Amino acid sequence: MATLYNLSLIIKNPSNEDEFLLVKQNPPAKFNDPEYDSFSDSPLWDLPSSPLLPLDSPSDNQFSIQVPESCSDEVDLSKFDLNSAIHKVLEQVELDDIPVEWKFMKYVQEPEFGPGLPVKTVYIIGTLGPKNGKLKDVEFCKWMTTEGCISMLAEVKPCSDRVGSMVVVGLLNDSTKSGTWKIPPTLKCQEYPLGVKIIPMESRTAKPFRTTNLIVFLPEGNASECDDGFIAHGEALIVDPGCKSASYEQLKEIIAALPRKLVVFVTHHHNDHVDGLSVVQKYSPDARLLAHENTIRRIRKDDWSLPYVSVSGSEEICIGNQKLRIILAPGHTDGHMALLHVSTNSLIVGDHCVG
Structure with missing residues (x-):
């Protein structure tokens, strides 16, 4: 069965390594139905991500990320275009400087919920250079801590900000147990x-x-x-x-x-x-x-x-x-x-x- 792969970045704040970057997700598309289109969701924040596409030649990869032996049979990152995926994410968050080093964090296979293709997500983590912790677009991006995300999840109020599933699957499930x-x-x-x-x-x-x-x-x-x-x-x-x-x-x-x-x-x-x-x-x-x-x-x-x-x-x-x-x-x-x-x-x- 074909599979969709996704790359999700956990970008650490150089001023406070307890914080990571969240991006406001795009709202659902309109359907030209007045009643449906009149509803609006409260802002949903999640980890920045991009589709991870196959690479024609492994030698084309600028980034080399070591995968632990326990996951090496499940995913071989040398076969994917990490360069394009990482740069697409950095363009989303308007960061000029890239983290000094990327490290593999985890690989998550989505359960097969329905007839669509399952999504497999690679989470990698990196810390920005010391001069690049300031965000250009604070309405679209923000720094958040694990505790802050757990608090947002535990008590959701009407019209309040929400936290997306990649944060939960990629970070919170490991920390809360x-x-x-x-x-x-x-x-x-x-x-x-x-x-x-x-x-x-x-x-x-x-x-x-x-x-x-x-x-x-x-x-x-x-x-x-x-x-x-x-x-x-x-x-x-x-x-x-x-x-x-x-x-x-x-x-x-x-x-x-x-x-x-x-x-x-x-x-x-x-x-x-x-x-x-x-x-x-x-x-x-x-x-x-x-x-x-x-x-x-x-x-x-x-x-x-x-x-x-x-x-x-x-x-x-x-x-x-x-x-x-x-x-x-x-x-x-x-x-x-x-x-x-x-x-x-x-x-x-x-x-x-x-x-």
Whole structure:
């Protein structure tokens, strides 16, 4: 299968090496639809990046970056045009001086979420020369610390700046080490925002898709901090365990590693979102299922025979010490529900947004 490669630069501030450079991302394209075009996103900041294209001849590369032996079988940077990619990024951020030395930081293979080509990103790090820490365009670029990015992610307010996924995948996931459990090594996942892991699982979904996203939410915090105003509370949450039987062993490993006080949320009743429920109830018998009544009555007793909670929208769940609000979103099915993580303004939509 063909693959798209991306180069992302972590450019350190010569005046403060705790800071790295972020670039404001371009807004989505307009569609000449008055209602759609009337909406505007708050600014999204991410690491500067550029597509990484194959090189005709390895001798043409001005930059030579050593890749650790553990990653050398996955990516050979001598085969890519590092010169063009790095210079394109430096043009974006309007920097004349280039870092004295570039160092390989990590190589990340994006999970195969959909029918499109997966993206594999090479992260390299460098520090600018002592005279080039001043930014020419402070509206388009800014210095940010890891702590600042974590703060922006943890509490997202309307119209406030947001942090993009490359910062999280490239930097924050390494520094925070959120969660104490590990997914099976044969599975890849993306964690964004922090504490929310998205794992594409092989499922009986509609072509050209092959997977359904299993959402696992395991925040730091004590479930006992939840008060009586929540319809359910627990130490971990999973959403839409809908994998094929061939992936049941992987789902078993995921469930077995999670805390016993588990909440299961199903957005709707389609097979690719509920096929793994029997595995969940077998290996987590204390789990509680939440779903719309129109969804629950279509789930087979063989798949779920444990107690459940019928929800209709606006109810709140507490996981750890984090609040999630249930949103009624009928249309894809008559019992379709979405789930809003309140502090980060992240909406888990199931199949409400498709294609």
